[in-house]
Amino acid sequence: MEHMGFGESILLSLVGIALVFAVLIVLSLFIRLLSVIVRAVERAPAAKSAPAVPAAPAAAIPPQGNFVPGSAGDILLHNVDDPTAAMVMAIVADELRLPLNELVFRSIRELSPEEADEEIASHEHHSL
Amino acid sequence: MEIGSTLLNLWNSAGFAGITWQQGVMLLVSLTLLYLGIFRKYEPLLMIPIAFGMLLANLPLAGLTDPGGLIYYLSKGVSWNIYPCIIFLGIGAMTDFGPLLANPSSLFLGAAAQLGIYVAFIIANLMGFTPAEAASIAILGGADGPTAIFVTTKLAEYLLPAIAVAAYSYMALIPMIQPPLMRLLTTKKEREIKMEQLRVVSKKEKILFPIIVTIFICLLLPSVAPLIGMLMFGNLLRECGVTQRLSDTAQNTLMNIVTIFLGISVGAKAGGDNFLRPETLLILGLGLIAFMFSTIGGLLLGKLMCIITRGKINPLIGSAGVSAVPMAARISQLEGQRANPSNFLLMHAMGPNVAGVIGSSVAAGFLLAVFQ
Numbered sequence: 001m002e003h004m005g006f007g008e009s010i011l012l013s014l015v016g017i018a019l020v021f022a023v024l025i026v027l028s029l030f031i032r033l034l035s036v037i038v039r040a041v042e043r044a045p046a047a048k049s050a051p052a053v054p055a056a057p058a059a060a061i062p063p064q065g066n067f068v069p070g071s072a073g074d075i076l077l078h079n080v081d082d083p084t085a086a087m088v089m090a091i092v093a094d095e096l097r098l099p100l101n102e103l104v105f106r107s108i109r110e111l112s113p114e115e116a117d118e119e120i121a122s123h124e125h126h127s128l
Numbered sequence: 129m130e131i132g133s134t135l136l137n138l139w140n141s142a143g144f145a146g147i148t149w150q151q152g153v154m155l156l157v158s159l160t161l162l163y164l165g166i167f168r169k170y171e172p173l174l175m176i177p178i179a180f181g182m183l184l185a186n187l188p189l190a191g192l193t194d195p196g197g198l199i200y201y202l203s204k205g206v207s208w209n210i211y212p213c214i215i216f217l218g219i220g221a222m223t224d225f226g227p228l229l230a231n232p233s234s235l236f237l238g239a240a241a242q243l244g245i246y247v248a249f250i251i252a253n254l255m256g257f258t259p260a261e262a263a264s265i266a267i268l269g270g271a272d273g274p275t276a277i278f279v280t281t282k283l284a285e286y287l288l289p290a291i292a293v294a295a296y297s298y299m300a301l302i303p304m305i306q307p308p309l310m311r312l313l314t315t316k317k318e319r320e321i322k323m324e325q326l327r328v329v330s331k332k333e334k335i336l337f338p339i340i341v342t343i344f345i346c347l348l349l350p351s352v353a354p355l356i357g358m359l360m361f362g363n364l365l366r367e368c369g370v371t372q373r374l375s376d377t378a379q380n381t382l383m384n385i386v387t388i389f390l391g392i393s394v395g396a397k398a399g400g401d402n403f404l405r406p407e408t409l410l411i412l413g414l415g416l417i418a419f420m421f422s423t424i425g426g427l428l429l430g431k432l433m434c435i436i437t438r439g440k441i442n443p444l445i446g447s448a449g450v451s452a453v454p455m456a457a458r459i460s461q462l463e464g465q466r467a468n469p470s471n472f473l474l475m476h477a478m479g480p481n482v483a484g485v486i487g488s489s490v491a492a493g494f495l496l497a498v499f500q
Contacts, residue, residue, distance in 0.1 A: 002258060009253040009262075013246035016494050017239075023348060023490045024239040024483065028232035030340055031333075035229070038332045097226075098328055 078109035146188035150400025157403075158182035158395070161293075170300035174273070177391020178296060185396035193396050203393040206288070209281055211390040212274035213358045218383030219274075219485070220338070220362025221375045223453065227479040229333050230326035234445075236429060238483025241449025242491045243425025244269030248418035249495075255410060260284050263495040265411050268295055269418030270488025271302075271450040277394065278355055279492045282500055289398035290408040294415035299452045305416070306423050306447050306459050313427045314443050318434060319467035321442040323476045334367040341486065349493030351500060356489050422450045426480065448477035451484030 004012070077085050085108045093100040139145055158179045165175030185193050192199045205211040228234050245266045252262035264280040264287050276295040280288045298305065310319075338360035346353040365375040430446025444464050448456040460477035 003256070004253050004259045004262075006250070006254060009250045009259075012498065013250055016249075016491060017242065017246050019494050020242050020487055020490050021236070021239045023345065024235040024487060027341065027344065027486070028235040030344065031229055031232040031235075031337070034333055034336055034340065035329075038330055038336070042330065042332070 075105045076107035078107060080108050080110050084110075141189075143188040143190065148188070148400060150404050151186040151188055152400075153404055154182060154186040154398060154400040157398075158186065164300070171296050173387060174296045174391050175300065177388050178293065178395035181392035181395025182398045183395075184392070185399050193399070199392060199396040202389050203396060205386075205389055206277065206281060206393045206397075207285070209278055209354065211386050211393070212278045212281075213354045214382065214386045215274045215390065216355050217358040217362040218379050218386070219453065220359040220364075221366045221378035222383075223359075223363055223366075223482050223485070224478070225337055225363060225482055226329045226334060227326055227475050228482050229329045229337060231476070231479050233433065234479025235483045235486070236433070237426050237446045237449040237480035238451070238485075238487040239449075240429035240446065241422045241426035241451075241480065241484050242270060242487045244418035244420065244422030244450075245488070245491050245495075247421040248414050251417060252414055255414075258284075260499045261287060263499050264291060265414050266418060267291075267488070267492055267495065268298070268411075268415035269422045269450075270484070270491060271295070271299055271419055271422060271452040271456070272485060272488040273299065275355060275451075275488050275492045277390075279495060282496060286402060287407070287411065288394065289403050290411040291415070292394040293398065294412050297412075298415055298419045299455065302450075302452055302455045302459060305419060306456065307463055309420060309423050310427060310444055310447055310459070310463050313424065314431065316467055318431065318443050319464060320471065321434065321439055322468065322471055323440065323442055323445075323473065326475060326479075331367070331369070335364070335369075338363040338367070345486070345490065345493070349490060349497060351496040352489050352493030355492070356486070359485065359489070419450070423447045426450065426484075442471075442473055442476070445473055445477040445480055449480040449484045449487070451481065451488045453481050453485060454478065456484070457481040 075085070080088075088108055089100060089103070089105055092105075093103055096103070161175055161179035161182065164170040165172040165179060181199065184190065184199060191197045193203070194200060246269075248269050249262050249266035252265045253259065257265065260283040264276075264284040267276050267279045268291060270276065273292070273295045276291055277288065280291045342357055342360040345356045362375075362378050365371045365378055426446035426449035427443055428446070429449075430441065430443030433441045433446075434443045442460075442464060444460045445457075448460045450456050457474055457477035457480075461472070461474040464471040464473035
């Protein structure tokens with residue numbers, strides 16, 4: 001095509017911008033749908049497993065540390081002082097990119113050097 | 129052997145004797161771009177390779193761009209559209225679509241900020257460019273270098289030097305082009321609006337998003353599949369969590385290598401004979417118009433969304449709908465903070481910003497479908 005008339009170029013532009021809007025509106029609907037489905041899927045196993053895990057056994061754990069009040073429940077500290085525990089929780093929240101008040105920490109325990117070595121060795125793996 | 133004739137032969141075989149005035153001017157242009165890149169920090173990662181490619185291509189008798197020359201072969205990556213797609217792979221690996229997933233209405237702003245593409249298309253047609261040329265120039269409104277190169281290579285490759293230089297120059301000039309328009313089109317009260325914190329997006333959503341977008345957009349607009357496919361592949365490498373090394377390579381090493389090759393190749397296309405033409409000035413002017421109207425489109429829809437949501441959306445995030453990532457989002461943040469020092473718009477602006485990348489790809493796909 002050598003040249004296009006003014007009216008034709010306006011019409012084409014209107015179709016073009018309408019298409020961009022249409023595609024991105026459909027995409028936004030996909031995203032909303034995706035969000036609903038993913039949340040429903042993530043809630044389903046949690047709801048199923050909830051009755052299977054009674055609250056009582058948790059209380060049966062011998063209290064080896066001191067309970068500290070938190071924004072999402074209580075947390076059991078083993079040989080860890082409050083500032084260190086706060087620092088660990090802040091780092092975990094930052095790494096996971098989640099607000100701290102949406103995380104539940106059950107306990108924080110300081111490992112001995114031997115225990116730490118074993119823990120690292122059990123998680124190390126290599127892949128291409 | 130006479131020393132005089134030897135010196136004369138040496139002079140005649142040297143580039144100094146063979147230089148044309150066009151090459152001389154282009155050398156000055158390349159030196160100016162080098163200055164802007166090095167000392168003024170205008171998109172240095174792209175500006176410096178482009179400027180140096182321009183310099184090399186305009187050295188007489190060096191033959192770097194002739195068949196068999198180094199840049200002749202490097203330029204195949206542009207002609208065959210390999211570099212823009214690999215750049216998109218890197219961009220995908222660097223981009224967090226979380227803010228977009230948290231607030232899908234950002235996509236509307238990304239769509240509105242493509243307005244400049246169509247305004248420039250109409251004006252370029254009126255100025256006598258062919259529709260394919262007008263489409264190549266208009267895509268500058270997307271403020272997206274790889275997409276502009278992708279479309280121009282397919283529709284009007286001879287315009288590539290001017291369009292590539294315009295695309296990257298305007299991206300570098302965003303801090304000067306956008307703020308006056310933002311202040312002109314919004315009230316201080318609107319700029320002061322603080323937006324609510326975005327919801328947390330789950331890992332599964334982030335993994336599924338690139339797959340869904342690839343299938344949907346590539347089925348709708350197959351012509352843009354190389355760009356969207358690579359963008360989303362890069363993002364999947366980032367988000368899936370099991371290809372960290374590939375993601376790191378895509379966003380660092382590979383991206384840097386291809387940026388060097390792309391910059392040199394694009395710059396080398398700006399030979400004096402095909403760059404120093406009146407059309408180049410027109411293209412630069414139309415690119416600026418396209419860019420300004422894209423900013424205006426995003427801002428106006430931002431204002432509309434502000435009214436509809438009763439003040440929950442700061443219209444400043446609309447200007448980030450142009451897809452210059454993350455520069456445009458940073459400008460929204462700076463302007464928001466200038467109006468209200470406690471304002472933090474960056475993550476809100478990243479939504480429209482990454483939506484703009486998808487929006488400009490869709491607009492490119494449409495233009496290619498019509499004119500290719």
